[in-house]
Amino acid sequence: MSTITIQNLSKQFEQHHVLQGLDLTIADGSFFTLLGPSGCGKTTLLRCIAGFNAPDSGRILFDQDDITGVPAHQRNIGMVFQDYALFPDKTVYDNVAYGLRARKVAPDEVRARATQALELVGLDGYAGRFAAQLSGGQRQRVALARALVIRPRVLLMDEPLSNLDAKLRLSMRDMIRDLQRQARITTVFVTHDQEEALAMSDQVAVMLAGSIAQMGAPEFLYASPASAYVADFVGSANLLSVDYTGPGTVALGGRTLQVDTAAAEPLANNQLVLRSEALTLVWTEQQAGSNGLPVTLSGRQYLGARTLLRVALPDGRMLQVDAPGLQRHQVGQALWLKVPPSSRVICR
Numbered sequence: 001m002s003t004i005t006i007q008n009l010s011k012q013f014e015q016h017h018v019l020q021g022l023d024l025t026i027a028d029g030s031f032f033t034l035l036g037p038s039g040c041g042k043t044t045l046l047r048c049i050a051g052f053n054a055p056d057s058g059r060i061l062f063d064q065d066d067i068t069g070v071p072a073h074q075r076n077i078g079m080v081f082q083d084y085a086l087f088p089d090k091t092v093y094d095n096v097a098y099g100l101r102a103r104k105v106a107p108d109e110v111r112a113r114a115t116q117a118l119e120l121v122g123l124d125g126y127a128g129r130f131a132a133q134l135s136g137g138q139r140q141r142v143a144l145a146r147a148l149v150i151r152p153r154v155l156l157m158d159e160p161l162s163n164l165d166a167k168l169r170l171s172m173r174d175m176i177r178d179l180q181r182q183a184r185i186t187t188v189f190v191t192h193d194q195e196e197a198l199a200m201s202d203q204v205a206v207m208l209a210g211s212i213a214q215m216g217a218p219e220f221l222y223a224s225p226a227s228a229y230v231a232d233f234v235g236s237a238n239l240l241s242v243d244y245t246g247p248g249t250v251a252l253g254g255r256t257l258q259v260d261t262a263a264a265e266p267l268a269n270n271q272l273v274l275r276s277e278a279l280t281l282v283w284t285e286q287q288a289g290s291n292g293l294p295v296t297l298s299g300r301q302y303l304g305a306r307t308l309l310r311v312a313l314p315d316g317r318m319l320q321v322d323a324p325g326l327q328r329h330q331v332g333q334a335l336w337l338k339v340p341p342s343s344r345v346i347c348r
């Protein structure tokens, strides 16, 4: 277990600046996720922490130890790759025991720890199988056992679930999180799946082009995105340009709405963030109360547990509403949208 401190880290490939003066502290024992679109530098950062990439400048510390120049095999990290990277011609047992043998652990202890690690991931019956004879989910669990068995200081995982089908992904989330909690091991998890990030993490760093756009607990990022980029990337949000008309009010579609303008700025490009599940469709202006907007229903998808509704403002801008259960409104109907006064305005 370790606190990971990253100071002013930069890395470029040829002319391309992939990481640009990145600072980050990852708390001891926490589950920390790097979230961002393809190409933003998540894997590059993870490989710097692992020691597979040498940064051009900056430092990486595990607790007080500066490990920037320490080779990967001496950093005591466990790594799980997207493609598992198992030895296909070794048995499951030998894959898991490999790291212990390489560290010259005594044979009795190798046996005890490898067996225990396989039990931990529910693969005790598979020790003698070859890695090539396993399903994707089983391979992923071997990779996890192999990373944990060495009792690493930090666990690094690069999109470990992206090759699994949707159902397996959900159950592996739970398994990884349970194992991480039991071992209390500082974990850096990379994903471009925002739902996975929200579901699993203590802290999430949203990355944009080699730097951190915003960092925080999942519920904080969701409720208080600092920029349109983060609002759009974390959860599904409707973003609408609005005119700031004074503390607590904006103008939209010829109406004045009461919203949270703490982060708004006069004359800036202010955007109202409307979470689709926070919006309510009602029949009349009266039902909408003082924070209503007239809309026309333009589309409707019934999904069983919920209904997705697409509505148009009078100026033609579209919004998505996510309502529970079956909604009986008809496409083409004139309706009213209730805007929660807690909706935030941001200007970045």
Ligand SMILES: Nc1ncnc2c1ncn2[C@@H]1O[C@H](COP(=O)(O)OP(=O)(O)OP(=O)(O)O)[C@@H](O)[C@H]1O
Binding pocket: 013, 014, 018, 036, 037, 038, 039, 040, 041, 042, 043, 044, 045, 192
């Ligand atoms: N070894 C390399 N040589 C040259 N360019 C590289 C190298 N590794 C990464 N890059 C470039 O650095 C940028 C960031 O790559 P990185 O793999 O860190 O992105 P990522 O966020 O992990 O994306 P993805 O979600 O697609 O895995 C990309 O533009 C990539 O092409």
Ligand SMILES: [Mg+2]
Binding pocket: 042, 043, 044
């Ligand atoms: Mg990557």
